[in-house]
Amino acid sequence: EVQLVQSGAEVKKPGESLKISCKASGYSFTTYWIGWVRQMPGKGLEWMGIIYPGDSDTRYSPSFQGQVTISADKSITTAYLQWSSLKASDTAMYYCARPRIAGTFDAFDIWGQGTMVIVS
Amino acid sequence: DIQMTQSPSSLSASVGDRVTITCRASQGISNYLAWYQQKPGKVPKLLIYTASTLQSGVPSRFSGSRSGTDFTLTISSLQPEDVATYYCQKYNSAPFTFGPGTKVDIK
Secondary structure (H helix, E strand, O other): OOOOEOOOOOEEEOOEEEEEEEEEEEOOHHHOOEEEEEEEOOOOEEEEEEEEEOOOOEOOOOOOOOOEEEEEHHHHHHHHEEEEEOHHHHHHEEEEEOOOOOOOOEEEEEEEEOOEEEOO | OOOOOOOOOEEEEEEOEEEEEEEEEOOOOOOOEEEEEEEEOOOOEEEEEOOOEEOOOOOOOEEEEEEOOOEEEEEEEOOOOHHHHEEEEEEEOOOEEEEOOEEEEEO
16 A cells, blocks of 8 residues: 555654654655645645655745755655744644656645644 | 736635635746645645645545636635635746735635
8 A cells, every 4th residue: 555654743843953854665765756835824825845765856935935945855755844943933843745657747636634833 | 926816815615606716826837736625733635736636545526728928827616624815826937936825714
């Protein structure tokens, strides 16, 4: 079964660093892009960025460029989203998601369960 | 960057009604448009990709169409389980922007 399993909820203080994870299983990790999506409380979906684990090619939304870092570790089929200095405005649910088709940009048909990050 | 707009932002309809949601791209994106459904407290679910192709397992009352840079999601007969927020998303090139969402509930 194709799955993305995300790390658990986090409660952090402003200024702290954080790295959340998305563990992939059931498919060839290096041949599909993996994206990250933010959803602030009561708000819509925001596309943050995407990484191709095969060669670590990474694209960011201009809104998130420089604010977060997306990475992946092929050896443990895990993608990451990290912050070096959290702000209260980073409080949100974060989803990882995988496109339908290998090796290309496509709609996200597989989603992680979400990781809630609270910065307070 | 290409902007995505949706209308209406919310709607209330009766069970059995035909519901139409529109998504507009500020520039051409060909057919690289997806629709997602997100029920309260749940993970988004892919409904439609390439503007009009129904994802496997999605009820046939959902359909999508395109006219230029305007895209439409139609629910032919609204059911109680369709209460959700619906988002469009472009994916022709990064950033893969989502629309602001349309909240659908039952009158």
